[in-house]
Amino acid sequence: xxxxxxxxxxxxxxxxxxxxxxxxxxxxxxxxxxxxxxxxxxxxxxxxxxxxxxxxxxxxxxxxxxxxxxxxxxxxxxxxxxxxxxxxxxxxxxxxxxxxxxxxxxxxxxxxxxxxxxxxxxxxxxxxxxxxxxxxxxxxxxxxxxxxxxxxxxxxxxxxxxxxxxxxxxxxxxxxxxxxxxxxxxxxxxxxxxxxxxxxxxxxxxxxxxxxxxxxxxxxxxxxxxxxxxxxxxxxxxxxxxxxxxxxxxxxxxxxxxxxxxxxxxxxxxxxxxxxxxxxxxxxxxxxxxxxxxxxxxxxxxxxxxxxxxxxxxxxxxxxxxxxxxxxxxxxxxxxxxxxxxxxxxxxxxxxxxxxxxxxxxxxxxxxxxxxxxxxxxxxxxxxxxxxxxxxxxxxxxxxxxxxxxxxxxxxxxxxxxxxxxxxxxxxxxxxxxxxxxxxxxxxxxxxxxxxxxxxxxxxxxxxxxxxxxxxxxx
Amino acid sequence: xxxxxxxxxxxxxxxxxxxxxxxxxxxxxxx
Numbered sequence: 001x002x003x004x005x006x007x008x009x010x011x012x013x014x015x016x017x018x019x020x021x022x023x024x025x026x027x028x029x030x031x032x033x034x035x036x037x038x039x040x041x042x043x044x045x046x047x048x049x050x051x052x053x054x055x056x057x058x059x060x061x062x063x064x065x066x067x068x069x070x071x072x073x074x075x076x077x078x079x080x081x082x083x084x085x086x087x088x089x090x091x092x093x094x095x096x097x098x099x100x101x102x103x104x105x106x107x108x109x110x111x112x113x114x115x116x117x118x119x120x121x122x123x124x125x126x127x128x129x130x131x132x133x134x135x136x137x138x139x140x141x142x143x144x145x146x147x148x149x150x151x152x153x154x155x156x157x158x159x160x161x162x163x164x165x166x167x168x169x170x171x172x173x174x175x176x177x178x179x180x181x182x183x184x185x186x187x188x189x190x191x192x193x194x195x196x197x198x199x200x201x202x203x204x205x206x207x208x209x210x211x212x213x214x215x216x217x218x219x220x221x222x223x224x225x226x227x228x229x230x231x232x233x234x235x236x237x238x239x240x241x242x243x244x245x246x247x248x249x250x251x252x253x254x255x256x257x258x259x260x261x262x263x264x265x266x267x268x269x270x271x272x273x274x275x276x277x278x279x280x281x282x283x284x285x286x287x288x289x290x291x292x293x294x295x296x297x298x299x300x301x302x303x304x305x306x307x308x309x310x311x312x313x314x315x316x317x318x319x320x321x322x323x324x325x326x327x328x329x330x331x332x333x334x335x336x337x338x339x340x341x342x343x344x345x346x347x348x349x350x351x352x353x354x355x356x357x358x359x360x361x362x363x364x365x366x367x368x369x370x371x372x373x374x375x376x377x378x379x380x381x382x383x384x385x386x387x388x389x390x391x392x393x394x395x396x397x398x399x400x401x402x403x404x405x406x407x408x409x410x411x412x413x414x415x416x417x418x419x420x421x422x423x424x425x426x427x428x429x430x431x432x433x434x435x436x437x438x439x440x441x442x443x444x445x446x447x448x449x450x451x452x453x454x455x456x457x458x459x460x461x462x463x464x465x466x467x468x469x470x471x472x473x474x475x
Numbered sequence: 476x477x478x479x480x481x482x483x484x485x486x487x488x489x490x491x492x493x494x495x496x497x498x499x500x501x502x503x504x505x506x
Contacts, residue, residue: 017477025484032477057476064484466481 001058001067003039005074005423008456010463015470019463023359024077024428025065030466031057039066071423078427082416085367089143093371094136095151095384096167098160099123100376104189105227106214108254108287111155113227121155122376128397129163132374133170135397140180143370148175149207151185153373153384158192165200172204183207187252189224190236198243208248208280211236215253215262216269223259237273244275253284260340264347271351282353284344286337342457349461358458361451363431366415382412385436417448426455 006024011017018036021028035057041048042058050058061067068074100121102112111117124132140148150171152164168184175182182205186193190211198206213236214223221231240249251270255263263284270276341358348355365371366383373381375388378397386392394409395401401409417432424430432438433449 022484026482027480027484028482030477030479030481035476035478053476057478060478060480064480066484469481470479 001042001062001069002071003043004066004068005071006425006428007039007066008425008459009036010460012463012467012470015467017467017470019459019466020066021359021459021462022065023426024074024081027064027066028462028466029064029066030470035061042067078418081428082363082367082418082431085363086369088368089145089370091147091149091368091370092136092139092143092145093149093151093365093368094132095153095365095371095373096132096157096163097124097154097373097375097384097387098152098157098163100155100388101159102154102156102189103159103191103226104156104224104232106224108223108256123160124163124376124378126162126166128376128378129166130170131378131397133167133174135378136171137174139370140174140178145180145370147181147183149183149185151187153187156189156192157186158188158197161192161197164197168201168204175205181205185210188212189232190239191232193236193239193243195242195246198246202247206247208250209243210250210252211240212252212254213266215255215259216265219259219262220266223254240275241273244278248280249275249278250281250283251279254287255284255340255344256287257336257340260344263344267347267351267353270353276353279353281355282348283356284341284348286341338451338454338457341454342461345458346461358461359426359455360429361455361458362429362433364434366412366435367431369413382415383436385434386439411445415445417446420446420448421450424452426452430455 004022004024006022008021008023010019012019012030016033017030018033019028019030020036038054038057039061058067068077100111101118101123102109102121105113111121136148136150139145148171150167152158152167154160157164164186172182174180184201184204184206185208186201186206187210190213193209193211198209212224213233214220217231217233220233224232226232243249253263253266267282270279270282345355345358364383371382372394373384373387374397375381375393379387379390379393380395380397381387381392382394391404392408393405394412395405415435417435417438418427418430419432421427421430421432430451433451435445435449438447438449439445
């Protein structure tokens with residue numbers, strides 16, 4: 001036996017104890033230093049003799065996956081894990097982009113109410129929605145899926161309410177007739193979210209609504225204004241008040257190095273609201289803005305997720321991504337973002353809001369064969385981040401499979417950036433990072449997008465929570 | 476030899492409910 005490569009450990013302050021997690025089995029334990037030493041002895045070359053206490057401890061460690069027969073066992077487990085995710089037929093997941101139009105004019109997003117964008121941006125017709133439902137029904141029957149997850153996204157999905165209602169209601173009737181559990185999610189900017197919308201979707205399995213607030217009132221209004229520059233914060237908060245208690249509400253937000261400082265004020269504000277207790281999740285994600293005069297190349301990808309740029313707006317060409325599996329050599333900007341993510345997570349937790357733990361960051365839906373993003377014209381994509389780029393369409397609801405779509409489908413089918421991550425302990429909860437970020441910056445979706453420092457910070461937070469729980473138990 | 480189990484090991488397929496990395500609004504892809 002030997003220690004699993006998916007073990008991560010954090011020494012706990014004061015007690016000498018050690019927090020151990022196995023990212024493959026998700027086991028989390030606190031052990032005394034002598035147990036942690038056992039793992040070190042096991043990893044060292046040469047024969048070992050064990051006392052009965054030590055044998056018992058090793059048996060417990062093995063039971064939770066901290067010990068494996070060989071490194072090959074770890075890799076075999078990993079391959080099986082990703083295969084199971086890719087091929088699972090338990091769920092059909094569909095993210096439907098009802099429109100690429102948006103009623104906001106966020107300056108960090110090319111989509112939206114800028115210039116004549118909305119005049120040309122696609123919007124799903126009811127005819128297409130009917131074809132989408134036909135396709136979804138066939139897929140559900142073919143898969144024998146137990147669960148159907150329908151997420152409305154855009155653009156701003158609530159701009160196209162007729163399609164939202166049509167798809168939700170028709171698919172609900174179908175799922176009921178087949179005994180399939182159906183969940184509906186809406187990712188919205190919140191401006192058009194009313195009790196009427198929630199009440200209409202509630203009988204169709206409405207699972208939750210995710211609303212974006214980009215910082216405190218002043219910052220949000222600067223980041224997410226209407227076309228005329230009017231703020232949207234007050235209206236969104238008003239809408240949240242109106243629907244609170246009728247459905248689960250999650251708050252998301254997009255921060256950059258300039259706006260992160262405003263988030264504690266947003267959290268304080270949310271904490272004071274009557275609906276605070278009904279927020280199912282509060283989690284913020286980074287967006288890194290271009291700085292200075294944009295170059296033509298940078299303008300083409302103005303909206304860069306998780307991608308650092310230099311002061312003169314030159315993308316760093318994935319410098320931070322070359323550190324896959326090592327956790328060293330990450331660029332300074334990425335390091336700052338990782339730190340800010342950890343800091344905001346702690347600020348969120350401190351105010352009592354449920355949030356992500358910073359460790360379980362994957363695998364995302366792109367690794368599932370039966371998860372699809374459906375564009376307004378019925379084109380299929382592996383992830384919303386690729387929607388709108390015809391070269392990345394993997395198929396179409398009408399069944400067409402031209403050469404480019406076939407090639408794209410094969411590309412996404414083979415997707416496994418984690419294979420380049422060596423023996424990184426975080427592969428099971430990261431899967432090589434965000435494919436869209438890797439594609440946007442490196443032009444190589446097969447390259448890992450490493451934010452190991454953020455994952456490590458997440459484990460430290462988990463360890464701190466474990467230590468706090470221990471103190472409570474002792475107290 | 477102290478081992479306090481906070482969470483038992485349980486290998487099952489875990490897939491994120493929503494994208495953990497990207498911001499909510501989809502990026503304009505490279506064309």
